[in-house]
Amino acid sequence: MFCKSSFTNLLDMDYHYILGGVLVSSLTVVYVIYNFAKNKGASSRSIHLLESNEFGKTSENVTCNEEIDGITDIIIVGAGVAGAALAYTLGKDGRRVHVFERDLSEPDRIVGEYLQPGGYLKLLELGLEDCLDEIDAQKVFGYALSKDGKDAMLSYPLEKFSSDVSGRGFHNGRFIQRMREKAASLQNVKLEHGTVTSLLKENGTVKGVNYKTKSGQEFTAKAPLTIVCDGCFSNLRRFLCNPKVEVPSHFVGLVLENCNLPYANYGQVIVDDPSPIVFYPISSIEIRCLVDVPGQKLPSFGNGEMAQYLKTLVAPQVPPELYNSFNAAVDKGNIRTMSNRSMPASPYPTPGALLMGDALNMRHPVTGGGMTVILSDIVVLRDLLKPVHDLHDASALCKYLESFYTLRKPVASTINTLADALYKVFCASPDSARKEMRQACFDYLSLGGIFSDGPTALLSGLNPSPLILVLHFFAMAVYGVGRLLIPFPSPKKMWIGVRLISSASSIIFPIIKAEGVRQMLFPATVPAYYRTPPVY
Ligand SMILES: Cc1cc2nc3c(=O)[nH]c(=O)nc-3n(C[C@H](O)[C@H](O)[C@H](O)COP(=O)(O)OP(=O)(O)OC[C@H]3O[C@@H](n4cnc5c(N)ncnc54)[C@H](O)[C@@H]3O)c2cc1C
Numbered sequence: 001m002f003c004k005s006s007f008t009n010l011l012d013m014d015y016h017y018i019l020g021g022v023l024v025s026s027l028t029v030v031y032v033i034y035n036f037a038k039n040k041g042a043s044s045r046s047i048h049l050l051e052s053n054e055f056g057k058t059s060e061n062v063t064c065n066e067e068i069d070g071i072t073d074i075i076i077v078g079a080g081v082a083g084a085a086l087a088y089t090l091g092k093d094g095r096r097v098h099v100f101e102r103d104l105s106e107p108d109r110i111v112g113e114y115l116q117p118g119g120y121l122k123l124l125e126l127g128l129e130d131c132l133d134e135i136d137a138q139k140v141f142g143y144a145l146s147k148d149g150k151d152a153m154l155s156y157p158l159e160k161f162s163s164d165v166s167g168r169g170f171h172n173g174r175f176i177q178r179m180r181e182k183a184a185s186l187q188n189v190k191l192e193h194g195t196v197t198s199l200l201k202e203n204g205t206v207k208g209v210n211y212k213t214k215s216g217q218e219f220t221a222k223a224p225l226t227i228v229c230d231g232c233f234s235n236l237r238r239f240l241c242n243p244k245v246e247v248p249s250h251f252v253g254l255v256l257e258n259c260n261l262p263y264a265n266y267g268q269v270i271v272d273d274p275s276p277i278v279f280y281p282i283s284s285i286e287i288r289c290l291v292d293v294p295g296q297k298l299p300s301f302g303n304g305e306m307a308q309y310l311k312t313l314v315a316p317q318v319p320p321e322l323y324n325s326f327n328a329a330v331d332k333g334n335i336r337t338m339s340n341r342s343m344p345a346s347p348y349p350t351p352g353a354l355l356m357g358d359a360l361n362m363r364h365p366v367t368g369g370g371m372t373v374i375l376s377d378i379v380v381l382r383d384l385l386k387p388v389h390d391l392h393d394a395s396a397l398c399k400y401l402e403s404f405y406t407l408r409k410p411v412a413s414t415i416n417t418l419a420d421a422l423y424k425v426f427c428a429s430p431d432s433a434r435k436e437m438r439q440a441c442f443d444y445l446s447l448g449g450i451f452s453d454g455p456t457a458l459l460s461g462l463n464p465s466p467l468i469l470v471l472h473f474f475a476m477a478v479y480g481v482g483r484l485l486i487p488f489p490s491p492k493k494m495w496i497g498v499r500l501i502s503s504a505s506s507i508i509f510p511i512i513k514a515e516g517v518r519q520m521l522f523p524a525t526v527p528a529y530y531r532t533p534p535v536y
Contacts, residue, residue, distance in 0.1 A: 072098040072223040073391055075209055077196045077236060079104070081112055081172075082357030082374045083229035084179035089126050089382050091189035098221055099183065100211050102195040106173040110253035110290065110336045112371050113282050114140070114267070115168045115175075117156050118411075118461015119372030124165075125379050131178035132168055138281040140167035142456065144263050145445060146319070147271045147438075152446035153263070156460050157453045167267075167368075167460065169281045169288065194219075199226065199239055199353065205394045206352035224391035227354045232341055234359035241355055242346040244514075248364060248423065249275060249294045252310070253336040256287040259325035269366075271442060272317040275427045276366055279322065289318075289326060292366065294427060298337055306335060340364050342420055344514040345412070349402050351394035356381070361412060364423040369415035372461040376411040380404060387533040396534035403531040406523050413520040414464035417511045418455075421473060424507045433499035440480025440500070451475075466520045470508065477504035 074090055076083045079101035087099045115123070115132075123129045142155035158165055184191040194211040200220055201207065208222035228236045237243050256279070261268055267280035275292040282288045291314050299305035310330045318326045329335075345361040357374050381404055391397055425441050445452050455472050457463035481497035512520060523529055 072096050072190075072221065073225065074098070075100070075221055075223040075226040076229060077209060077226065078102075078229040078231055078357070078359075079180050079183070079191060080107070080176060080229065080231050080357065081179070081371050082231075082359075082378070083227075084176060084183050085126060085128055085375060086227060086229060086356065086378050086381070087183035087189050087191065088128060088179065088186065089378055090385070091183060091186035092127065093382065093386060095188065095385075097183075097186075097189045098223065099189065099191045100194045100196050100209065100221075101180075101191065102193075104180070104191070104193050106177050108173050110172075110251065110288070110338055111365070112172040112175070113169060113288055114280050114368035115170075116368060116372045116460045116462075117158065117161070117165050117167050118464065119375050120165055120168060121161075121461070122372065122375035122379055126375065126382070128179060128182065129164075131175060131182060132170065133178075135170050135174035135178060136283040137168045137170035137175075138284065139265055140169055140267055140280060141265050142167075143267045143269050145269050145271065145442065147442045150442075150446075151262075152442065152452070153266070154445060154452050154456045155266075157457050157462060161462075166265075167280075169267075169283075171282055196230070196236065199228075199236060201239075204351065206350060224352065224394065225354065225397065226352060227356055228359050229355075229357040230359050232358040232362055237355060237359045240348055240350050240353055241360065242348070243343055244346065245341055245343045245362070247296060247339045247341055249292050249340045250298050251338050251340055251365065252291040252293055252298070252306070253338065254289045254291075254310075254326070254329040255282070255334065256289055256322055256325040256329050257285060258328075259287065259322050261287060262319050262321050268319060268322075270317050270319075271426045271438065273313075273428045276423070277314060277317060278366065278368075279319075280368075287322065287325070289322070289329070290365075292340070292423075301335070307331075307333075310335075340366075342416075344416070344516075345405060345408075347405055349398050349405075351398040354381075354401060354404070361416065363416040363419040365419070366423045366426070367415070367419040367459050369419050369459070369461065373408075373412045373415050376461065376464075377404075377408050380407045384533075390534075393534055400531045400534055402528040406519050406526045406528045409515070409519045409523050410466060411461065411464040413512075413515040414458055414466050414469050415461060417466065417508065417515060417520075418459050418469055420511050421508050422459075431499075431503070433496050433503045436480050436484060436496055436500050437477065437503055440483060441476050443483070444476040444479050466512075470512070470521070473504065473508050477501050 073095040074097050076087050076097060076099040079087065079099050083099060087097050091097045142153065145152045145154055180191060183189050193214050196209045196211045198210045199206050200210055206226050208220060209226060210218065210220050212218050228240060230236055261279060270277040275294050278290045279287055299309040307330055311327065315323065315326055341362045342364055343362040347355055347360065356377055363369060384401065384404055425438055429435060445455060454468060458469050477500060480500050484493045484497045519526055
């Protein structure tokens with residue numbers, strides 16, 4: 001069983017619940033006002049949806065289709081999570097899609113192995129949910145958050161959804177191959193093995209791409225719209241956005257075998273020293289462990305520093321149920337690393353081109369939100385493109401698609417901000433105000449009810465609302481100050497309280513500023529929100 005925060009007497013109980021009551025009332029009032037404004041904005045945007053085209057061809061393997069008829073509507077660069085899902089979605093809507101992927105073999109990596117329930121809902125909307133079949137994907141209903149030996153259960157608020165809706169853990173490569181197969185099965189989608197070397201530009205308009213085949217031959221492909229989805233190490237994004245990439249930490253990844261998570265169908269996040277450790281199932285027999293190592297530098301593999309770091313600093317924090325398997329995985333030496341990147345979306349609207357996926361926007365992966373943002377973006381783009389029959393007027397289309405960058409914001413900025421802010425809150429710090437904030441965050445989430453359901457719904461993409469996010473963040477900070485001052489305030493405690501609020505502000509405001517205050521919190525006031533499709 002999990003334990004609640006350390007309330008020790010009735011007096012403590014009273015003030016926690018009074019504080020809680022005040023916070024709930026404020027959250028409710030602001031939520032009602034926000035929803036009213038949001039619905040008003042949405043209803044004034046009218047989009048005529050077209051019926052999807054029929055598609056019939058199926059194929060067992062990822063292969064290149066026959067040339068369609070020499071004409072392509074949309075080129076997609078990269079068939080990872082974004083490119084493959086987008087190719088299927090646009091192909092299903094009748095577009096002639098040409099996808100270039102430099103490596104069609106099954107990816108083997110430690111990224112994108114956990115899909116939040118909000119991402120699963122988007123898969124359903126896109127008709128891609130069967131890509132989770134036959135890959136031994138595991139259902140996850142929430143997370144156990146552990147700090148100082150205590151666990152807080154954060155269950156996804158799934159009551160309103162059908163029984164298949166939950167988080168899913170799986171092998172990223174298997175999921176991507178399923179999506180590639182599904183996209184390539186459409187008659188009007190051509191998936192080609194090729195590396196895009198540059199964008200083909202004429203008078204500031206992107207007309208297509210230059211690419212190299214596997215055998216090194218160079219070709220050009222043209223289309224009225226090119227969508228660049230070449231991932232976190234994108235070479236092409238510098239022509240289409242202002243990339244400000246931060247690398248706050250690395251993940252060290254191990255696969256644990258012959259063990260069970262402490263709570264069946266729940267992931268586990270350990271908030272300890274120096275930063276979080278995450279566990280979740282990726283198959284019926286494997287558990288992924290991701291150890292966050294802050295800073296730019298990793299312990300060296302060559303001189304044994306990495307194994308030493310994992311065994312002496314990390315292993316003592318690992319739950320007893322996983323301890324032996326963790327040490328066995330370190331001994332086995334199958335240790336992978338990946339830099340954790342964060343980059344706000346900062347696109348240059350460019351006629352003929354659009355950026356998507358990690359090439360456009362990244363956040364710390366600690367909350368596993370990347371794929372949920374991508375799938376949500378694809379739904380937004382699909383709905384925007386549906387009423388546009390002819391993509392050839394590049395500047396009109398570019399103007400219209402500027403709304404994509406605003407319409408995606410409520411979901412994307414909620415998940416991005418929560419990921420980057422939570423990561424900072426969860427990192428250990430010698431500063432007493434930051435320590436208080438970390439403890440307050442844990443205790444706030446341990447309160448249960450709206451205090452855990454609200455943040456969990458935000459994090460999982462089930463209810464992505466930037467305003468509710470800001471409210472919970474500051475409610476958590478106020479709760480932290482309340483804990484310090486009640487019942488016996490002292491000048492020292494008051495000073496820590498002031499610094500806690502200031503510290504919370506210094507974490508969240510720069511992230512919101514980078515996301516764009518207006519686009520994130522009041523998207524309905526941005527003119528691009530109301531763009532109507534070009535009519536021919
Ligand atoms: C350590 C780590 C763990 C993560 N864990 C999670 C998680 O659990 N859940 C989650 O939702 N998100 C997670 N993420 C984020 C998630 O992995 C990404 O958001 C997602 O994979 C991005 O998808 P993408 O399609 O943009 O890029 P990718 O999936 O990387 O796809 C890019 C594709 O483009 C191809 N490509 C690149 N350049 C070219 C070129 N020039 N020509 C042709 N093809 C090209 C590549 O081969 C690749 O197939 C994690 C990230 C990290 C770093």
